[in-house]
Amino acid sequence: MPFYTSVISDWSPSTVYQLDSGIYLLPNGSVELSEFPLMISVHDVVNFYTEATTLDEHIIMVKKIVALYSFIFSDNRLIRMFDKEEFNKHIEVKSISSVPVDTNCRRGNVDFSNIGNYIYIGNTVQDTISFKDLYMKLDDKHLDYFVLYFNSRSEQAITIRTNRNYKIFDNSYNVIVGCVTLLEILIGHAETCTGHNCCSACGKSMPHRKMSENQWLSLYLEKIIDDRKLAMEYQAVIKLARQVRHVTVHAGKLPTAETILDDIPYDEYPFERAEKLYQTNKVALSAVVVAVGDVTRALILNKLYGLNHFFPIPIIKVTRLNG
16 A cells, blocks of 8 residues: 655645656645744645555655755755654555645745756756656665765754853864765775885885875866866865864864854855864854865765766855844
8 A cells, every 4th residue: 555754844846746656745735843942933744655565665765765855955854853753654545646735835846857956055057957867866875875974964053053152062073074984985095006115114015095185186076077266175175174084083183163252243254264263263163064064965966966066165154133
């Protein structure tokens, strides 16, 4: 018997959308959630329908859809709620005609046959990218990438929610470490040289690669990014991420950045500035975390789906109400 599961998302299809034979996404209106005290937020409801023969088979299908959905739309909430088993009502139905449909969604209404501009929010993508095409390429290896990506970012807090330094634990460096793990998998390394380089003191052989890590990184980025200036910008982000990973993993260094209180009503943090200030300034550190995450996501999309869309690192903008 078929099943469907209702999930909360801000990205609902504008109409019933077929992913594969017997697998559909159906919009089902919107819902108000009280996520914080005295705060109501509106989200869409999407029904994931499968013609699975067993409930376990249905849940496995839903798991794959949730993972892809979350990654493509950068919807951390969806994958967190799934793992907390908040989508635990898997309803058995006779056919897809029994699944509720409501196209009056207040957040999404996305054309899933062309989602390029939703993958790269804030940028314009000319070519057509359909959610179905991405789903049809989905395999278990892709899920490994998604899990690594979300594991590294699950505790990320890039919003400065207080003007005081009350927070004890700052996970920013661990977020960067997780992204570097993914970047190393994506980029790889130069070949190991077959020659022998022996230590003059003890005579032991010292394996080495045919080129440095930075040379290999530069060549890798130049192959996939046509804009040389942008490739160099991505390289700078990855090099800084590797530095943070090194001091975190090998020296146990933790973030020491603090909230900077001043009277400037408006401020901007391009990556070049954030790179210089991230060790002392929380907003600059947030800008670095965002940059590393965006670069990692762009390289995943390129590696898994051949999407050659690379955009400038966003500038973090800060407005202080008491400035």
